Amino acid sequence: MDLRDVLGRAVVLAPMAGGPTTPELVLAGADAGALGFLAAAYRTADQVRAEMASLGRVPYGVNVFVPGHPAEPPTAYVERLRSEGFDVAEPTWDDDHWDDKIELLLAEPPPVITFTFGCPDHDVVEALQERSAVGITVTVPEEAALAVAVGASFLCVQGHEAGAHRGTFTNAAVPDARPLPQLLADIRAGTDLPLLAAGGVGTAEDVRALLTAGAIGVQCGTAFLRCPEAGTRQVWKDALAEPRYTETVVTRAFSGRPARGLRNRFIDDHPDAPAAYPEINKATRPLRAAGDPEAMSLWAGTGWRSAEARPVAEVLDRLSS
Ligand SMILES: Cc1cc2nc3c(=O)[nH]c(=O)nc-3n(C[C@H](O)[C@H](O)[C@H](O)COP(=O)(O)O)c2cc1C
8 A cells, every 4th residue: 555545635634642533533634635544542452443443434544652661660750740739640551552453453454554652563564564554653864764674655754843742762862853844854865755744834834845845745733633523622722722822842741751732830840750651641641631721731733823723624725725
């Protein structure tokens, strides 16, 4: 399977785990001629299977997080949160049902699969590639070289401008800060594979610039967060439109992994969270669920000001004009 055969419009709906991506969002994209991704993270294989089945025969992709390794238990950080009065859970590690998800994708192959947070083994990529186009998310040229070496069919090039988690292969990596067009050019210099570009895209001009810089498609997340078809919680949708949020920053405070979101009190108060993902993500789940916009992750990319509360089809038209 070649990504180009199912790409449709140049704008792709990014996978957005943790609520925003719904089958409705992917279907709305498909109805308007755009490829969309289901987010398999934080779900069982059975839940992913049900979402895949609900899409019917439209072209779509499935995104899976590659598990890392258990970190030094972030005991002190979690205790500190507890002592501050936050509701926290145990900072446990798991592989997010990796084997079951690979089994599912082999048994019921979607047209496109992408991986994030690491590089699967060559054998896994090769087996999936018989029936699906397999992409790997990369954030620096060194990761791109590894993804090429395991036989990826295409790369998702994620710039530092992107909303939510950086897709770095290791959690300890210091996130690269070169602008996305430059990153794209640097990765293009080392491979001929098709590239999807992601990060900070809010306007049709941004899209055009990335296509000119060599991407075959542009994967947007934040631009769709406020759409009625997205499952983004209302408090988060509202925050994206509030003037009191004036910038996005990268933080480990909520999840133990670098991620970009609207700067709020919790981020300011916890600048020194350790690198422990998914342990800290598990621990902060109850406090993130409590619904206080100053103490929850309001993930957003640098182009968040352009995100509008309009249907997917209209956002796609605006980004394509
Ligand atoms: C709320 C949210 C959740 C995300 N979840 C995922 C995910 O599950 N898998 C993934 O590969 N990327 C995920 N991303 C990153 C996107 O794939 C993409 O890199 C990013 O949205 C591009 O930047 P933008 O948000 O500025 O458009 C997420 C982004 C957002 C905003």
